[in-house]
Amino acid sequence: METHTDPIARRSMLFAPGLRPDRARKAxxxxxxVVCIDLEDAVAVAHKDEARSLVMPLFAEPHPSGCERVLRINGLDTVHGLRDIEALLSLEHVPDAVMMTKVRSAAEVQLLDELLQGNAARCKFYVTLETNHGLENVFQIAGASPRMACLLFGEVDLSADLRCKRTPQALLYARSRVAHAGATFDLDVMDVPHIHLEDMDGLHAAAAHAAELGFTGKSCIHPTQIPVVHQYFTPSEEEIARAERAVAAxxxxxxxxxxxxxGLMLQKPVLRASQRILALARQSKGAVSQGAQA
Structure with a gap:
């Protein structure tokens, strides 16, 4: 599990395709x-090697302030996943985190932990839950490595595996289980992107629903979605004020x-929650300031 005094603000994550390093820089x-550079779903098999060669030099470039850089790798049961690992091990400058997809068991996370050594031992782990087996084993997966930082909810593949509709009600149990596992191990939990770019009302509803369930952020597929997502995952002035009063109490x-x-008796879980709100408020304000300077 990731441990730090102040939690990193992971309210939003923007994806960029591995074949387009220019888009990654803009992202x-x-x-x-968070910006996730995708070597998996966003790259056809015939272009995997090309994308890898284009992406890896990006991490030697100056690190953008207030932005965590994540590399989404191919599955470790594929030749391209193993080539991704080999390329990471050769880097002097590594991404902040590596994202695994379609994870079914804690053993997969532990294998990645063993493989990524040297400079790559600094990489944190993002893990996407998008299979029935992964949902069943999510608590073991969440606690599989001290490098775990974030769980991601993969709605499309998971709903197909569960044989259910892609509706908030049908996926309520699955989302809640992933959020519960994240809270148990003090990990961030990020929701699936809202794929309809022109449906801003739907984005508001989806972000509000995820925030209510305990998610800490939501993925994005376009920069126009970021301000809406931040609206729901940034502590409000009212929440900050109450957290300050709780800490003082x-x-x-x-x-x-x-x-x-x-007039209410509060115990230590409320203190931890209040401290987290204040830390996220500090991180979020810093990210806004750095973004304005950029």
Missing amino acids: MAAGAD FKAGGSTGLAVLD
């Missing part, structure tokens, strides 16, 4: 908290581990 300046309570706020 890093678009204001998203715990401080006033001394070593008891209890606090009273507005």
